[in-house]
Every structure is written in structure tokens, then in C-alpha cells.
Amino acid sequence: MDPLSGKVILVGITGGIAAFKVPFFLRELKDKGAIVKVILTENAKKFASKEVLSVLSDGVFDSLWEASIPHISVTEKADLFVILPADYNIIGKASSGIADDLLSSSIAAYNKKLLFFPSMNSRMFENPIFQKNIDYLRSCGHLVVDPSSGPLACGEEGKGRLPSITRLVLETEKALIPDLFNNAFCLVTGGGTREKIDPVRYLTNGSSGKMAYSIARNCYLAGGNVELILGRNTIAPDADIPYRITSVETAQDMFEKIMDRWKDVDYLFMSAAVSDFTVSSFPKKIKKTGKLDLKLKRNVDILTELKKKKKKQFVVGFSLESENLKASTLKKMKEKGCDLMVGNFPDSIGSNNTSGIIISNSGEEEFSCSKDELAWKIIKKIKS
Secondary structure: OOOOOOOEEEEEEOOOHHHHHHHHHHHHHHHOOOEEEEEEOOHHHHOOOHHHHHHHOOOEEOOOOOOOOHHHHOOOOOOEEEEEEEOHHHHHHHHHOOOOOHHHHHHHHOOOOEEEEEOOOHHHHHOHHHHHHHHHHHHOOOEEOOOEEEEOOOOOEEEEEOOOHHHHHHHHHHHOOOOOOOOOEEEEEEOEOOEEEEOOEEEOOOOOOHHHHHHHHHHHHOOOEEEEEEOEOOOOOOOOOOOEEEEOOOHHHHHHHHHHHHHHOOEEEEOOEOOOEEEOOOOOOOOOOOOOOOOEEEOOOHHHHHHHHOOOOEEEEEEEOOOOHHHHHHHHHHHHOOOEEEEEOHHHOOOOEEEEEEEEOOEEEEEEEEHHHHHHHHHHHHHO
């Protein structure tokens, strides 16, 4: 799924200092196939030049008095209108119905939802008048993404930083996707669990956590309230991504964290590579002398235990198989009480791509695609 491909995105840039980041945002939109047009205020030109923006977009407009009547012609074909950064002034104009330049007039002429990314000094952001204005914009159906916290350009620290480019793109994509989950709680497990042998050695596997991150991202795009429970993984998360991440080590740890949340879960995506066995571990580092026998015992089977406690939850399981993929996946789905089961092959571990089969009560579907595409296939299957 690529929600930006072929979409016309109109970006309004104000005179906030964070405007210098906009070219990076435009480049990401273009890389994802969007058609990008820009409205530039006079103050914004102090931080982002018209010449640079022209190279990175499909057109830049900066005057209300152009012959094409841009506040009408540019807005009528836009699939989404993004205000970035949205300074104190433009939020005040938009909420009060003031239209005295090209950007504010374009906002007045746009008849779909707007996406605002406020960025300013934290005291300005917390000003009760400003908060009242963004509450009003939200009540009109527009989207306002709160800024991040951290060091500000003025030397102070607080809430007011423009989020990362990754977050900006994510929220732009989300604004173009139907709300399928309606804030339902989506719990996603991922990565590989580790079972301690001694203080420095473990039984584990090569799971990267990529599938879990793809599921979490797509659940968020589809309107879910998302939490990731992660074992060992190789992904460096963006601090601005708006879902919770809880780290665990062992299979038992993961089971306990799931159970802590179980009564609130609407959808569980069990994509973690959970160790089938645990070890009677040694309290001290094992010396490299002679033969070593490890005593293994069966680990907790999380899906089997959850089957006993399942009520309203929709459970998605994953089955990694070397052979007889369809039959083995179907068997596991029935044994473990899953509503949908994804079967794939061992070569998917650590890869960006995967292949296999999705089985649910509504039928089956073979796939060979990226993990991000698979995540969306699963969500569509759930909500079909």
C-alpha cells in the first residue's frame, strides 16, 4: 500500500523557523509518488527559498494576485492540504476566518479537511487562546498534530518542536487513509525472545522485528491505538512515532505483558518469534572446558494459553514452516484458536520481503511481497 502515490498534496509554509525542514518533507512525498504543490508566505521565504522549493515540488505559489486565481485553482484539485509549520498566526487566522493573503485565502477556499503541524515556542503553544483555536479547528473536522518536546530554537526547552520527517510523512499518509480501526487497541508482538543460558549467553533466533514494525505502522495508519511488545530486534525506532513500545526478553516475560493488557485488547498480532524452549540456566559464566550438556524444557505456548482466555479479541497468529506450509498453517490456526493465521517460510527472517499464505474463516490468499504490503493485506482481510 502506498497512500501517497498519485495524490495531490498542497503544502502551505509559514514563517516559523521550522520551515527550513520543509524541503526534506517535500522530497519524501515526491519519492512516494505524490504530486506536490507549495504555497509560500512572505515570512516563510526567510527560511526556505522559492528556488529550492521549485526544484523539489511541482509548483510554488506566493502571490494572491496571480492571473490563475491560485487560492481557487490550486486548492480545488488537492487531495490533502498540509500546513507546515503551522505558526501561531496562521492557526489564529484559520480558526477566525481571516483571509488576507494567499495561504489564508487558500485555507478559506479549501472544502476538505486540513492537516496542521504546529511549531513554535512552548509558551505560545500553551497559550489558552491558541489551545482554544486548535480545539475549534479539530471540532470542524480538521487534523492538528501536537508538536514534539525538546530543545527549541529560542534556547528554551519544551513542547513546540516540529516532529521528525518520518512522523510528518506518517501523519500525512494517515490523513489519506480511511479510519478502519476507530482507535481500537491493537497489540503487536515482534522480534525474538531470548532464554538465558548463563549471564552472557542466550538461546534466541534471527528475528529482526521488521514484520512487527510494519504491522504497527499500518495499524496506526488505519486508526488503531497501537502498542508493540518487542523482544530482541534490529530496528531503531523513531522517538516521534506515536505508539508505545515495551521491551521484553523471555517468552514468559512476553506472555505476562500480554496478559497485563489482555482485557483491553481488540486485535492481537502475534508476529514475535518466540523461543519454543527455555534453559535451566547457570548462575555464573560457563567455562570453556570439555563437553557441555544443556537441559531444555518446553516454553510457555502463548497462543495456546490465550485461547483459554479469549473473549472479544481478534487474534492473528504467524506460522513459520519449512514444508507443507498450507496444511501446517491451517492446523496451527485451529489448534491455537486464531481468527487468522499467516504462514511463511524461514527465509523471511530478517528480510524486507516474505512469501506464504494467509488463512482465515473467509478464505485463503497466497502472497509474495514486502512485509509492509503484507501488513496491509492482513488488515484488509480483518476488516473485509
